[in-house]
Structure formats: C-alpha cells, structure tokens
Amino acid sequence: MYYSAIGILAILILLIENYDIFLKLGSFAKNSEWKVYRRFLLSVLVYYVTDALWGFIEYLKLPTLLYIDTLFYFVAMAGGLLFWTNFVVAYINSKNNLGRALVITGRIFFAVFLADILVNAFVPILFEVDSNCVYVAKPLRHVMLVLQILMFALLTIHAFVHMRSNSGLLRFRYCTVGFFGLVVGVFLTIQLWFPYLPLYSIAYMLGTCLLHTFVINGERAEITTELENSLEREKKQYLELLSTRVLAYKDTLTGVKSKLAYAEFEAKKNSDIKNRRNLEFAVAVFDVNGLKQINDTYGHKRGDQFIMDACAVICAQFKQSPVFRIGGDEFVAILERDDFDNREELTESFNFTIEHPVDPDFPLVVALGITDYEDGKDQSFHDVFERADRLMYERKRELKSKMNCCASA
Numbered sequence: 001m002y003y004s005a006i007g008i009l010a011i012l013i014l015l016i017e018n019y020d021i022f023l024k025l026g027s028f029a030k031n032s033e034w035k036v037y038r039r040f041l042l043s044v045l046v047y048y049v050t051d052a053l054w055g056f057i058e059y060l061k062l063p064t065l066l067y068i069d070t071l072f073y074f075v076a077m078a079g080g081l082l083f084w085t086n087f088v089v090a091y092i093n094s095k096n097n098l099g100r101a102l103v104i105t106g107r108i109f110f111a112v113f114l115a116d117i118l119v120n121a122f123v124p125i126l127f128e129v130d131s132n133c134v135y136v137a138k139p140l141r142h143v144m145l146v147l148q149i150l151m152f153a154l155l156t157i158h159a160f161v162h163m164r165s166n167s168g169l170l171r172f173r174y175c176t177v178g179f180f181g182l183v184v185g186v187f188l189t190i191q192l193w194f195p196y197l198p199l200y201s202i203a204y205m206l207g208t209c210l211l212h213t214f215v216i217n218g219e220r221a222e223i224t225t226e227l228e229n230s231l232e233r234e235k236k237q238y239l240e241l242l243s244t245r246v247l248a249y250k251d252t253l254t255g256v257k258s259k260l261a262y263a264e265f266e267a268k269k270n271s272d273i274k275n276r277r278n279l280e281f282a283v284a285v286f287d288v289n290g291l292k293q294i295n296d297t298y299g300h301k302r303g304d305q306f307i308m309d310a311c312a313v314i315c316a317q318f319k320q321s322p323v324f325r326i327g328g329d330e331f332v333a334i335l336e337r338d339d340f341d342n343r344e345e346l347t348e349s350f351n352f353t354i355e356h357p358v359d360p361d362f363p364l365v366v367a368l369g370i371t372d373y374e375d376g377k378d379q380s381f382h383d384v385f386e387r388a389d390r391l392m393y394e395r396k397r398e399l400k401s402k403m404n405c406c407a408s409a
Contacts (some may be wrong), residue, residue, distance in 0.1 A: 004059075007052025010205045014045055016211045047076035053200050055093035061133040070127060070135065071117055071281040077200070081148055082106045088155045088177060092162045102158060109151060113144060128378035137195055142271040149188045156181035169218060176214040180207040232395050251325040253304060256312040262324035262332060269381040273373075281336045282343050282372045283384045284321075285392040286314055288329035289365035289399060310366050317350040330386070332400075335370070343370065352401070367396035 015022065021038050057066045085106030089099045120126045124139045159178030163171050185202035249261040257265075272278045288310045295303035307329060311402040314331055315323055318337040324332045335343050347370055357363035369392025373384050 002055075002195075003198050004052045004055030004384060006201055007048050008057065009053065010201045011045065013205060014041065014048065015179065017208065019215075021216075024041055033087060036083060036087045036090050040080060040087050041208070043079035043083050044208065046202045047073065047080055047204065048201060050076055051198060052346075058133060058135070063129045063131060063133040065225045066133055066135065067129045070129065071121070074113065074117050075127065077148075077307045078117075078136065080204070081151055082110040083183075085155060088159060088181075091177060092159060092174060098158065101397070102114055105151065109120040109147060116140060126243045135196075142192060145188060147193060149185050152181040152185040152188070156185065169222075173215045173218060176210055180211055183207050185212070196223055254325055256311060256315065256323040256325050256331070259324070259326050262326050265324070265334065266323070266381045266385075273378070273380060278336075279373060279375055280340060281334055282340055282370055283388045284318065284333040284335060284347075284368060284382075285385065285388040286310075286331040286333070287392055287396055288331075289367060289396065305366075310364050313350075313353060313364055313366065317353065343372075355402070365399055367392050367399055369393070369395055 018041055021034065021041060024038070031194070050069050053069050054066065054073060085102055089103050089340055092099070092145045116126055124138055126138055127141055128136050128138065130136065156178045157176050159181065163174035163178060166174060183206050184200075184203040187199040187206075191197065191199040230402075249258055250256075251258045269281075288307060291303055291306060296308050310329075311323070311325070311331065314333065318333045318335065318339055321333045321335050322336065324334075326332055333339075335346075339346060347368065350366075350368055354364060354366050354368075369390065371384060371388045371391060378384050
C-alpha cells in the first residue's frame with residue numbers, strides 16, 4: 001500500500017502547487033508555452049492517478065482491473081514525454097531544425113508507444129498480468145523505457161546547450177529545465193532494475209517541484225513586476241494628463257475657469273436643456289471698463305492687475321458660482337442653487353460695490369448683465385447668454401453716463 005501512498009502524495013503536491021495553471025488563472029497561465037506545460041501537468045496527473053490506483057488494485061488482487069489500469073499508465077507515460085518535449089522546445093523557443101526534429105521524435109515515440117499498447121491487448125509484448133495478479137514486464141517494456149531515457153537525455157542536452165548561450169535568470173531557468181530531464185532520466189535508469197518502486201512518480205514530483213520553485217515562481221515575479229511598472233507608468237501618464245487638463249481648464253492670469261472650460265460647460269448645459277434637467281439657473285455676464293486706457297497709460301502689467309482685481313470682486317460676490325474668463329476683460333458666472341436663490345441681493349450688492357470704489361484713483365468699473373433661463377423660450381444656453389450680454393451692455397452705457405456726469409461735475 002505504500003506504493004499508492006506515494007501516488008496520492010504526488011497528486012496533492014501537484015494540485016496545490018499548480019492550481020492556478022490547472023484553472024487557467026491569470027495571464028501567466030495563458031502564455032503559449034505554459035499552455036503546453038498545462039497539458040504536460042494534466043498527463044502527469046493522469047499518470048499519478050493510475051499509479052496510485054495500481055497499488056490499491058494490486059493489493060486487492062484484481063487482475064483484470066490491474067491490466068486496464070496499467071494500459072492507462074503507459075498511455076499517460078507516453079503523453080507525459082510528448083508534452084514535455086513540446087514544452088521544452090516551446091519554452092526555449094527552438095525554431096531551428098533541431099527543435100522541429102525533437103518535436104517530431106516525440107510524436108513518433110508517442111505513436112509507437114500507443115501502437116505497442118494496442119498490440120499488447122492481443123499479444124503481451126509490453127507486459128502481462130497473470131491470474132494471481134502479478135505484473136510481469138516483457139522485454140519491449142525495457143526497450144521503451146530505455147528509449148524514454150534517451151529522449152529525456154536529448155531534451156536535457158538541448159536545454160543545457162541553450163543555457164550556455166544565455167545569461168542571467170534565463171540561463172538559470174534553462175538549467176532548471178535541463179535538470180528536470182536529468183532527474184527523470186536518472187530515476188528511470190534505476191527503475192530498470194527496480195520495476196516495483198514508484199520511481200517515475202518520485203522523479204515527476206521532484207522535477208515539477210524544481211520547475212515550480214525556480215522557473216514558474218520566477219516568471220510570476222517578473223510578470224508581477226512588469227504589471228507594477230506598467231501601472232506606475234499609467235499612473236504617471238494619468239497625472240500628467242490630469243495636470244495638463246487642469247492647466248487647460250484654468251485661466252493662467254486670474255485662476256478662474258478658462259474659455260475652454262466655458263465651452264465644455266456650455267455643451268453640458270445644452271444637453272441639460274435638451275433632456276430637461278437642472279433647468280433652474282441664471283447667467284451673469286461681466287465686462288471690465290477702462291482696461292485699454294489703463295494699458296495705454298500705465299502698461300500691461302498694471303492692466304493685468306486691474307483684471308485680477310476685477311475678477312476678485314466678482315468671485316467675492318458670487319462665491320457659490322463657477323466663474324469663467326471668456327475674453328480679455330469679459331467674465332461669465334453661472335448662478336445655481338444658493339446663488340440663484342439670492343441672485344437679486346447679490347446683483348444689488350455687486351452693483352453697489354462697483355458704484356462705491358475703494359480706490360477712487362483706480363475705480364473698478366465692471367458692468368453686469370444677469371438673466372434667468374426661461375423654460376419654453378430659451379432653446380439653448382446661448383439664448384440665455386445673449387440676453388444677459390445685452391443687459392450687460394445696457395449697464396455698461398449706464399455706468400459710462402454716470403462716470404461722465406461725475407467728471408462734468
């Protein structure tokens with residue numbers, strides 16, 4: 001029964017170590033060479049199952065079942081060698097004639113082994129099971145075992161040759177792949193003299209553990225690092241784009257929203273009007289008087305300060321509203337919620353501030369025109385803006401008249 005215990009232990013170790021490959025989890029298990037390796041692991045799993053059952057059946061003395069199980073045992077063994085050959089060639093990326101020759105040799109060996117198994121159903125050329133449930137190996141069984149040893153030796157040499165032409169982690173991984181074949185070849189050689197020992201299972205167990213520890217885990221770590229680096233690059237690009245967007249949507253002189261942001265806001269409001277949502281708002285249009293005169297008299301630096309001071313007054317009055325600079329001396333504020341509810345008081349307070357400047361030598365003369373969106377009348381945001389713009393120009397003329405009257409007095 002100890003024979004079956006080795007098989008059961010091997011099954012558990014294989015499933016625990018390679019559960020993600022069996023379940024096709026993650027990008028690692030989806031790479032082409034690891035798809036081939038998954039087929040190899042499946043053949044190894046079938047081999048372990050047949051090997052574990054072999055011990056139970058032999059213990060129970062059921063010759064017919066032992067014969068059938070042994071047939072599957074040999075099929076799994078041949079499949080394991082076929083898929084291991086395909087994996088080694090795919091992992092090393094051998095696209096030369098030697099790589100193709102190894103794959104073809106592996107297929108020929110698999111076909112010959114299957115043919116021998118089929119013939120053995122009629123004529124015992126590989127093995128037989130007598131009435132006492134005793135397994136008897138035939139000479140061809142030893143021949144096929146020797147051919148397997150030679151095939152594993154060729155694959156080992158192939159991996160070691162490629163190891164010499166590489167460096168770093170790749171060199172180490174090729175060495176591990178070659179060492180896998182070396183371990184299996186040595187254990188199969190010992191099994192020629194000890195056919196009743198589960199040496200093939202032990203060799204597979206050692207080999208898959210080596211591959212898992214030194215190749216698969218290394219590949220996973222590299223993929224994880226690559227993903228982390230990729231995420232870091234994407235994060236950096238996103239922050240750069242976000243920074244660019246912030247700069248594009250912010251007026252560099254005043255710090256309020258830019259003309260580009262205004263165009264986007266207008267498009268959003270047009271969508272709201274079309275879909276009849278968030279329709280309670282007012283548009284306030286501002287124009288700063290006397291900017292050209294200040295620029296001509298005191299220079300553009302003083303003119304820029306004049307614009308910033310005017311913007312500060314607008315923002316101080318309409319604290320809850322987004323303010324946009326849409327031209328050199330033109331601003332727009334969109335009044336919603338609290339500012340919309342208090343729009344009359346805010347308008348009066350703003351006009352009072354303009355008409356009573358803190359610095360009479362440099363009075364901030366800002367004309368304001370404000371109007372509400374009228375449901376059923378306004379078909380777009382621009383309709384509201386145009387009405388507010390007309391009111392602003394009326395206010396602009398009114399302020400000029402007052403200033404002229406003050407100058408005459």
